[in-house]
Amino acid sequence: MQLPIYQADAFTSKLFGGNPAALVPLQQWLADELLQSIAAENNLAETAFTVPAADGYELRWFTPAAEVPLCGHATLASAHLLWTELGCQAEVIRFFTRSGELRVYCAGELIEMDFPAQPPAEIPLVPELVAALGAKPLRTLAREGNSDMMIAEFADAAQVAELQPDMHAVAALPHRGLICTAAGDGFGCDFVSRFFAPAIGIDEDPVTGSAHTLLVPFWAERLDRTRLSARQISARGGELECELVGERVLIRGRAVTYLRGQITL
Secondary structure (H helix, E strand, O other): OEEEEEEEEEOOOOOOOOEEEEEEEOOOOOOHHHHHHHHHHHOOOEEEEEEEEOOEEEEEEEOOOOEEOOOHHHHHHHHHHHHHOOOOOOOEEEEEEOOEEEEEEEEOOEEEEEEEOOOOEEEOOOHHHHHHHOOOOOEEEEOOOOOOEEEEEOOOHHHHHHOOOOHHHHHOOOOOEEEEEEEOOOOOOOEEEEEEEHHHOEEEEOOOOOOHHHHHHHHHHHHOOOEEEEEEOOOOOEEEEEEEEOOEEEEEEOEEEEEEEEEEO
């Protein structure tokens, strides 16, 4: 069996920036174990798989270690590749996912994703988190009933940039992903972030669209405005334009194609 595979850098306008993601377009679903093996072999933060559906595509995302319910950068990369490489003519791409229907629009030079907002609430700051980060945040927050992601807010962006977490300790925390954030003073944006998820095979994710479904409601309330610019200050770095619209978060960015290839099974 041979399968096509594509790879693009998301949330960047320059090759080798942003967050790389692979797309494997399928005609029908393969066994979950095989999808996971392909993602592990790719060894990227995310590999996306699509299957054509009425009026859109079914979409799933896998890290090297696990399937995840939502991924922003691989959604953006998938839409970019469907438009530029796979002949999709739809002005709006509808993706059907474990997190519900996601719509992706062409917004001039940007790709715009429409995701559900996940406003976080403050949770107790535990000593295990401070030990894992080697630094004490101002507060911690999470979405009620959601163990996927936790936010740690710091006093300034320099603290976030300087973090050197103990990944084994981060992996032992009760949330699968840890978002560290601060106001964007000195970085030319409204807020910055970094994202760590060693429990699902990603020590540090270069750019994390899904994290902004929590970050945008949080910073929109803090800064008292709904349109926000964001930077993820990983080694590769990434830029996002975000907007809170009711109970939805619009996330805009660019993507660049890196690879066209074939998988032999």
